[in-house]
Amino acid sequence: MVELGQNLDTAARFLAEENVVAIPTETVYGLAGRIDSEKAIRKIFEVKNRPFTDPLIVHVADVPSVETLVTHFPPLARKLMEAFSPGPLTVLLPKSNLVSDLVTNGSPLVAIRIPNHPLTLELLRLVGKPLAAPSANPFGGISPTTAQHVQDGLGLKIPYILDGGACEVGVESTIIQIVGDDQIKVLRQGGIPEEELALFAELVREENPEKPMVPGSMLSHYAPAKPLFLATDSRTESLSPDTTGVLAFDSHLEGIPKANQILLSPSGNLKEAAQNLFQALHRLDSMPVESIVAVRLPEIGLGKAINDRIFRASKKRTV
Ligand code: TXA
Numbered sequence: 001m002v003e004l005g006q007n008l009d010t011a012a013r014f015l016a017e018e019n020v021v022a023i024p025t026e027t028v029y030g031l032a033g034r035i036d037s038e039k040a041i042r043k044i045f046e047v048k049n050r051p052f053t054d055p056l057i058v059h060v061a062d063v064p065s066v067e068t069l070v071t072h073f074p075p076l077a078r079k080l081m082e083a084f085s086p087g088p089l090t091v092l093l094p095k096s097n098l099v100s101d102l103v104t105n106g107s108p109l110v111a112i113r114i115p116n117h118p119l120t121l122e123l124l125r126l127v128g129k130p131l132a133a134p135s136a137n138p139f140g141g142i143s144p145t146t147a148q149h150v151q152d153g154l155g156l157k158i159p160y161i162l163d164g165g166a167c168e169v170g171v172e173s174t175i176i177q178i179v180g181d182d183q184i185k186v187l188r189q190g191g192i193p194e195e196e197l198a199l200f201a202e203l204v205r206e207e208n209p210e211k212p213m214v215p216g217s218m219l220s221h222y223a224p225a226k227p228l229f230l231a232t233d234s235r236t237e238s239l240s241p242d243t244t245g246v247l248a249f250d251s252h253l254e255g256i257p258k259a260n261q262i263l264l265s266p267s268g269n270l271k272e273a274a275q276n277l278f279q280a281l282h283r284l285d286s287m288p289v290e291s292i293v294a295v296r297l298p299e300i301g302l303g304k305a306i307n308d309r310i311f312r313a314s315k316k317r318t319v
């Protein structure tokens with residue numbers, strides 16, 4: 001059975017043995033392996049049951065550590081990383097040959113971020129190598145925001161979970177690419193709201209949403225085991241109120257027992273809502289309800305990242 005703890009030496013030892021370890025970050029828990037170990041990288045994909053076509057984010061301790069992983073570090077990328085790191089910002093950059101094709105699925109670009117969690121920052125310094133880490137959930141499932149979620153999802157397959165408590169941000173990092181010298185393309189909505197990035201440079205849209213730059217964004221994701229419907233979906237009309245769970249922002253839905261409903265933030269705070277999102281989905285999955293109805297949040301700030309997760313969760317098993 002998996003061991004849980006806060007022992008950095010134990011975590012570093014498993015990583016040195018080319019094994020994988022679950023690590024806390026401010027966004028969600030990651031499943032980490034050293035980027036210099038092909039064996040560990042392969043094990044990450046195997047444990048998650050994740051296709052190799054879905055590349056991994058590389059985690060480093062500080063901005064100088066980005067240098068050796070890239071062939072070019074555009075000034076705007078550096079400026080944004082310095083402004084938002086450590087924190088929930090991931091930047092796609094041209095990879096150096098220290099990053100294997102296995103990590104990027106053969107892409108010349110590598111996704112890099114500096115996670116804002118004291119235990120993981122200390123672990124990165126102790127290990128002295130970058131760590132590749134996707135979210136520590138079975139592929140397509142709900143992301144883990146506590147060590148318990150990781151244990152429930154992957155506990156039999158990994159040796160150690162570095163327990164850093166509940167994740168403070170609660171949704172994954174915002175993924176961006178620099179276009180030209182001075183534009184930012186947002187490839188995944190996440191913990192840094194677009195509005196904050198727009199203070200630094202012009203934002204441009206992805207031209208071809210059918211074939212996204214970020215392969216993972218194409219798929220249904222973040223899905224609970226139970227069918228999840230958007231509240232606007234007409235199929236919700238035929239659901240029985242007593243066996244329907246609700247995920248809502250700050251107020252209850254009429255006609256469904258309150259005991260079946262989870263409010264992400266009764267005071268209407270988007271930051272709190274993001275923090276609670278995945279925990280709420282995990283709870284709805286274990287409540288005595290058969291299906292879940294989710295109400296979209298205001299499409300501003302962190303609301304965009306939350307709505308993106310709710311939408312993708314609805315893409316699975318709803319037909
Ligand atoms: O907050 C986060 O970003 C968390 C924590 C653990 O750091 N990680 C995370 O990883 O969300 P994951 O694997 O669940 O999602 C990463 C996304 C995937 O959709 C993947 O396709 C995309 O990033 N990605 C990774 N490397 C890429 C690359 N080189 N080019 C394009 N997309 C990439």
Ligand code: MG
Nearest residue numbers: 134135136143
């Ligand atoms: Mg994920």
